[in-house]
Amino acid sequence: MSKENKSINEFDINLICEYFSSLERQGPGSKEATLMALSFIDNLTNKSFIADIGCGTGGQTMVLAKHTSGQIKGIDLFPNFINLLNINANKLNLQHRVEGIIGSMDNLPFQSEELDLIWSEGAIYNIGFERGLNEWRKFLKTGGYIAVSEASWFTEERPAEINAFWLDAYPEIDTISNKVALMQKNGYIPITNFILPENCWTEHFYIPQVKAQEIFLKKYKGNQTADELVANQRHEAFLYSKYKEYYGYVFYIGKKN
Numbered sequence: 244m245s246k247e248n249k250s251i252n253e254f255d256i257n258l259i260c261e262y263f264s265s266l267e268r269q270g271p272g273s274k275e276a277t278l279m280a281l282s283f284i285d286n287l288t289n290k291s292f293i294a295d296i297g298c299g300t301g302g303q304t305m306v307l308a309k310h311t312s313g314q315i316k317g318i319d320l321f322p323n324f325i326n327l328l329n330i331n332a333n334k335l336n337l338q339h340r341v342e343g344i345i346g347s348m349d350n351l352p353f354q355s356e357e358l359d360l361i362w363s364e365g366a367i368y369n370i371g372f373e374r375g376l377n378e379w380r381k382f383l384k385t386g387g388y389i390a391v392s393e394a395s396w397f398t399e400e401r402p403a404e405i406n407a408f409w410l411d412a413y414p415e416i417d418t419i420s421n422k423v424a425l426m427q428k429n430g431y432i433p434i435t436n437f438i439l440p441e442n443c444w445t446e447h448f449y450i451p452q453v454k455a456q457e458i459f460l461k462k463y464k465g466n467q468t469a470d471e472l473v474a475n476q477r478h479e480a481f482l483y484s485k486y487k488e489y490y491g492y493v494f495y496i497g498k499k500n
């Protein structure tokens with residue numbers, strides 16, 4: 244990669260980070276969905292150690308922190324997101340229990356069997372669902388839990404347009420029963436799963452983007468990356484409204500056996 248290309252790329256990445264940093268969440272979800280998933284985890288004490296992988300700016304990390312009493316480490320690839328997470332933790336006076344660290348989910352900085360709970364909302368797709376379940380398992384204590392949300396098909400068949408979109412974006416998208424089978428195959432007891440309600444996509448993800456897009460497009464008027472980013476987000480939101488009965492995010496909760 245030439246120096247010039249590299250700097251363009253870095254500029255683009257910063258732009259994308261800036262866009263998503265302006266949102267409370269970087270993916271579909273809600274406080275209620277986080278708490279629903281948390282209600283199935285029964286092994287937590289003030290000695291517990293929780294990892295929130297692909298935490299973004301920490302929307303769900305703060306919810307977890309307020310409803311548990313142990314230590315939480317949020318991990319994300321992007322320094323800007325981690326910086327915001329740490330600022331938020333300080334504002335909420337949670338800095339003694341919550342720490343954001345920069346790192347990659349394919350090279351996690353944990354010891355074998357030291358985690359009580361692995362959390363990951365809308366992020367495991369970056370490494371792939373099965374690879375993530377498999378590689379992260381060694382960090383969990385026996386009896387520890389994993390709770391991840393993941394794009395999933397609700398039906399065996401779907402219209403060609405949405406099928407093609409997802410197979411291009413994330414070929415590992417699959418039906419709920421196939422995802423649960425993968426969980427079992429990779430050494431977890433499937434405890435439960437539930438479909439995230441529609442408002443996790445609309446009220447908590449796409450609607451806040453409408454205002455953010457206006458501000459962003461004004462600031463970066465004429466910038467191709469900014470235009471494309473917003474066009475892609477709008478297209479995704481349009482596809483969701485058109486095809487939401489065929490796919491969504493599902494929270495999968497498993498227990499290491």
Ligand SMILES: C[S@@+](CC[C@H](N)C(=O)[O-])C[C@H]1O[C@@H](n2cnc3c(N)ncnc32)[C@H](O)[C@@H]1O
Pocket residue numbers: 267268269270271272296297298299300301302303318319320321324346347348349363364365366369
């Ligand atoms: C869709 S966002 C979800 C963020 C947050 N969990 C939420 O639900 O709002 C996916 C996150 O994964 C992070 N990510 C992507 N690749 C990663 C990697 N290899 N290691 C750690 N984080 C990564 C992104 O920076 C982003 O914050």
